[in-house]
Amino acid sequence: MPVVPLKYYGRWIAAGILIILFAGLVVSMVTNARFQWPIVAQYLFDESIISGLLATIWLTIAAMALGMILGTAIALMRISQNPVLGSIASGYLWIFRGTPLLVQLIFWYNLSALYPQITIGFPFGPSLGSFDANRYITVYVAALLGLGLNEGAYMSEIVRSGLNSVPVGQREAAEALGMSSYRVMMRIILPQAMRVIIPPTGNQLIGMLKTTSLVSVIALQELLYSAQLIYTANFQTIPLLIVASIWYLVLTTVLSIGQHFLERYFGRSDHRQEPVSSHDDVDNDSARSA
Structure with missing residues (x-):
């Protein structure tokens, strides 16, 4: 019997409405002179904007x-059987997930108010050295510490969920073969856990790219702060915000494409060739006999 495809009239109507709304939005943005697209084009590759863009990229990758x-x-500390390591890891999560990132950035920026001299050594013992906090805790170091330490708390839960997704039998089988704990983790557990870790990590990376805009509160000249400095001088607020938004969209698009290929790479074991059905075998045998 002939197969008649279903006619999804509701889908086509909804798609038509959305296309009309999107076209209206685009036309309004193009024809509205208040967007000042010539000014957007003028500052899109401005030296100050590009400098801020590079600072954003560097800070995103490093953090x-x-x-x-x-x-x-x-x-690894949380899934460890050592109660001391587990308690320290839980305390780390409690502090960095329980306080706002903006507060942490300001705290690290003003660390010298608490510790003018930071000493490295043993409690009540010899000192290995000390350094001036005002000199070494620069705005870049404060931003890196604030973003990186906060991100570590969230990444730990992503990594832990990925490790827990691997069946226990995988570890037991590897240990039965005489593999060390390090080899079991690097050769057996992590490669399988990466399929679960990669998607949320990609989302965290894109989120980190946009979160770097918070460092403008400590006067680090990243992309948004560079745009703010320009529109504070020429009062072209909307065009400069559009310039920053365009660069954020470009970077997030590149990261999304990279995430897609990483997911394909670590999920390649799931793409297996479909077995040939018995009906196809009969047809092939008939064709050969004919």
Whole structure:
């Protein structure tokens, strides 16, 4: 019997309405002179904007790398059987997930008010060295510490959920073969857990890119702060905000594409060739005999 496809009239009507609304929005943005698109084009590749863009990219990569390293370490501490390590990891999460990121950034920026001299050593013992907090805790270091340490708390839960998604039998089978704990983690557990870790990590990376705009409160000249400095001088607020938004959209698009290919790479074991059905085998045998 012929297969007649269903006619989804509701879907086509909804799609038509959305297309009309989207076209109206685009036309209004293009024809509205208040958007001042010539000024947007003028400042899109401005030297100050590009400098802020590079600072945003650098801060995103550095803070995310620090967060991933700390998150992995905290996740391993949480699943450890050692109660001391588990308690320290829980305390870390309690502090950095329980306070706003903006407060943490301001705190790190003003750390020298609490510790003018930071000493490294043993409690009630010899000192290994000290340094001036005002000199070394710069605005870049404060931003990196604030973003990286906060991100580590959230990445630890992502990594822990990925590790827990691997069946226990995988570890037991590897240990039965005589593999060390390090090899079991690196060769057996982590490769399988990456399929669960990659998607939320990609979301965290995109979120980190946009969260870097908070460092403008400590006067770090990233993308948004660079735009703010310009429109404070020329009063072109909307065009400069559009410039910053365009660059944020470009970067998030690039990161989304990279996330897509990473998910395909770590999920390649799921794409198996479909088995040939017995009906197809009969047809092939008939064709050969003919």
